[in-house]
Amino acid sequence: MQNSKTMQAPSHKRGNSGTSGARRLGDRIFFNATLIFALLIVAILIGLLIVLNMDAMPAINKFGLAFLTDSSWDPVKEVFGALPAIYGTLLSSIIGLVIAVPVSLGAAIFLAELAPRWLSRPGSFLIEMLAAIPSVIIGLWGLFVMVPVIRNPVESWLGSTLGFLPLFQGPPFGVGFLAAGVILAIMIIPIITAVSREVMEAVPDTQREAMLALGATRWEMIQKAVLPYCRSGLTGAIILGLGRALGETMAVTMVIGNSYAITESLFSPGVTIASKIASEFSEASGDVYIGSLVELALVLFVITLLVNIIARLLVWRMTTVKAVIG
Amino acid sequence: MVHEAVNQADKESRSEAVAAAPVHVRNILEVKNLSAWYGNMMAVNNLTMSIHSRSITAIIGPSGCGKSTFIRCLNRMHEVSDGGRVEGKVLLDGKDLYARDVDPVEIRRRIGMVFQKPSVFPTMSIFDNVASGISLTRLWSRKRDLQDVVERSLKKAALWEEVKDKLNQSGGSLSGGQQQRLCIARAIAIAPEIILMDEPCSALDPISTLKIEELMLEIKKDYTVIIVTHNMQQAARVSDRTGFMLLGELIEYAPTKEVFTVPKDKRTEDYITGRFG
Numbered sequence: 208m209q210n211s212k213t214m215q216a217p218s219h220k221r222g223n224s225g226t227s228g229a230r231r232l233g234d235r236i237f238f239n240a241t242l243i244f245a246l247l248i249v250a251i252l253i254g255l256l257i258v259l260n261m262d263a264m265p266a267i268n269k270f271g272l273a274f275l276t277d278s279s280w281d282p283v284k285e286v287f288g289a290l291p292a293i294y295g296t297l298l299s300s301i302i303g304l305v306i307a308v309p310v311s312l313g314a315a316i317f318l319a320e321l322a323p324r325w326l327s328r329p330g331s332f333l334i335e336m337l338a339a340i341p342s343v344i345i346g347l348w349g350l351f352v353m354v355p356v357i358r359n360p361v362e363s364w365l366g367s368t369l370g371f372l373p374l375f376q377g378p379p380f381g382v383g384f385l386a387a388g389v390i391l392a393i394m395i396i397p398i399i400t401a402v403s404r405e406v407m408e409a410v411p412d413t414q415r416e417a418m419l420a421l422g423a424t425r426w427e428m429i430q431k432a433v434l435p436y437c438r439s440g441l442t443g444a445i446i447l448g449l450g451r452a453l454g455e456t457m458a459v460t461m462v463i464g465n466s467y468a469i470t471e472s473l474f475s476p477g478v479t480i481a482s483k484i485a486s487e488f489s490e491a492s493g494d495v496y497i498g499s500l501v502e503l504a505l506v507l508f509v510i511t512l513l514v515n516i517i518a519r520l521l522v523w524r525m526t527t528v529k530a531v532i533g
Numbered sequence: 534m535v536h537e538a539v540n541q542a543d544k545e546s547r548s549e550a551v552a553a554a555p556v557h558v559r560n561i562l563e564v565k566n567l568s569a570w571y572g573n574m575m576a577v578n579n580l581t582m583s584i585h586s587r588s589i590t591a592i593i594g595p596s597g598c599g600k601s602t603f604i605r606c607l608n609r610m611h612e613v614s615d616g617g618r619v620e621g622k623v624l625l626d627g628k629d630l631y632a633r634d635v636d637p638v639e640i641r642r643r644i645g646m647v648f649q650k651p652s653v654f655p656t657m658s659i660f661d662n663v664a665s666g667i668s669l670t671r672l673w674s675r676k677r678d679l680q681d682v683v684e685r686s687l688k689k690a691a692l693w694e695e696v697k698d699k700l701n702q703s704g705g706s707l708s709g710g711q712q713q714r715l716c717i718a719r720a721i722a723i724a725p726e727i728i729l730m731d732e733p734c735s736a737l738d739p740i741s742t743l744k745i746e747e748l749m750l751e752i753k754k755d756y757t758v759i760i761v762t763h764n765m766q767q768a769a770r771v772s773d774r775t776g777f778m779l780l781g782e783l784i785e786y787a788p789t790k791e792v793f794t795v796p797k798d799k800r801t802e803d804y805i806t807g808r809f810g
Contacts (some may be wrong), residue, residue: 310693417652417716419613421723422642431665435656 266498302388346458406440589774651712671688690718
């Protein structure tokens with residue numbers, strides 16, 4: 208049944224069933240108009256890359272590949288390197304994922320598999336609402352409400368109990384990588400939860416019933432039938448969250464402390480690519496300084512592009528698996 | 534070897550029961566005044582019947598007559614569906630499946646089920662598919678035992694020769710008929726007492742259907758099979774007893790030959806002669 212549907216699709220798409228000249232003309236206008244819109248989007252992407260490249264040229268010419276491995280940021284001497292920003296971007300995103308993934312998957316399992324319907328619908332809606340809160344508001348809340356809590360008791364407790372790990376050493380600043388990670392977690396939990404819930408609900412009931420009929424408990428059914436069936440979709444959901452965390456700017460800028468340094472301690476202030484650009488772009492002067500900021504943007508662009516491509520591929524793989532099974 | 538032991542014990546208790554019974558088969562399952570609903574819609578209406586052990590019982594009837602719902606009540610799968618509700622009794626060897634202290638998970642291990650659409654687990658290998666049910670019981674922790682059980686189950690399901698060289702491939706790589714036999718192997722592997730089949734051939738081609746029918750005749754030596762089918766020829770070919778359902782009620786239930794040659798009820802006659810349905 209599904210096969211025949213996909214077989215028919217192409218002939219409909221071409222829309223060459225109309226025979227009269229007027230309809231053909233209308234079709235052609237419509238075709239060209241939509242083609243232009245589609246091309247426009249591609250053109251914007253390519254244009255963006257070209258402009259970023261051109262503006263970054265002074266920095267690319269001056270530092271070459273060393274830009275990626277250097278950790279200085281000295282506007283006076285005009286020596287710039289991206290390493291602390293790359294490090295901070297990856298570190299804060301990883302902290303965000305470590306916190307967000309278990310929470311999101313747990314919430315998604317509850318909403319998709321366990322919750323009664325009267326609770327599942329509003330629950331999902333509320334979680335998705337969380338994604339609609341502007342990030343500057345989350346940032347403000349983070350700075351005034353969350354950061355003091357993170358400083359004490361969270362960081363002082365972590366320091367006194369897990370202080371033997373370099374991750375949890377040093378003075379509890381409050382603002383820093385940990386605060387940025389927690390803020391990112393809050394921001395990506397809705398998207399990971401929403402996508403994973405949808406992916407789980409797409410698992411056919413026949414799979415659930417087959418596992419139950421073998422004498423599985425509810426948890427065994429989820430663990431052995433539902434989660435394996437949609438695992439690549441779940442990976443896609445997580446990477447989608449990662450993509451958002453990598454590029455998140457405003458809230459992170461407000462709570463990360465903006466210190467251009469690489470430290471092992473999660474308590475110390477740091478910087479991400481996005482926060483660096485946001486906090487310095489307005490006052491940057493000189494081709495090399497501006498070029499370096501633009502080159503940072505280019506680096507972020509490439510990182511998020513890669514992450515999104517991976518997510519796309521995973522989701523695509525999952526949908527093809529589904530098609531094979533019918 | 535635990536499997537062997539369980540099977541052995543099982544067989545002994547069965548043969549005792551057979552010896553005790555006045556006829557050579559016993560009533561393994563007794564359904565008493567069973568009614569089932571989806572929300573407010575009644576699907577099965579006050580149904581009473583006895584199922585003979587080591588035989589094939591076919592349930593026939595037009596679409597929507599409640600036959601699928603009925604067998605889903607027999608291993609407590611109906612209550613999994615949205616708004617599914619059951620009243621009445623189903624006695625398995627005298628013990629009510631719907632008694633309060635009965636764990637449905639336990640029941641489903643004793644009464645296996647094969648569904649209309651082959652429902653292999655696509656992320657598991659063929660081997661793991663067969664082992665999926667038994668590994669849930671955690672009785673077969675040793676790899677060697679597991680291999681024995683998987684091989685034996687696949688042989689019983691007449692699939693071993695076709696898959697023995699590719700046990701590590703995905704279960705999704707098999708054809709529809711092979712997938713359905715894989716599902717039967719998976720159900721057999723947990724050594725249930727009864728196997729329920731809900732239109733197991735409706736998605737298959739005639740040759741695969743024939744294979745599954747041969748398979749049913751083979752496994753009824755060890756198991757009790759209850760099959761729901763809208764294919765009357767199939768019921769006539771494989772079953773020992775046939776029940777005809779209409780609008781949630783059991784109209785007639787008798788040895789298959791009688792139902793198809795001398796039906797007692799006018800409605801049964803009309804249905805099997807193709808006057809409706």
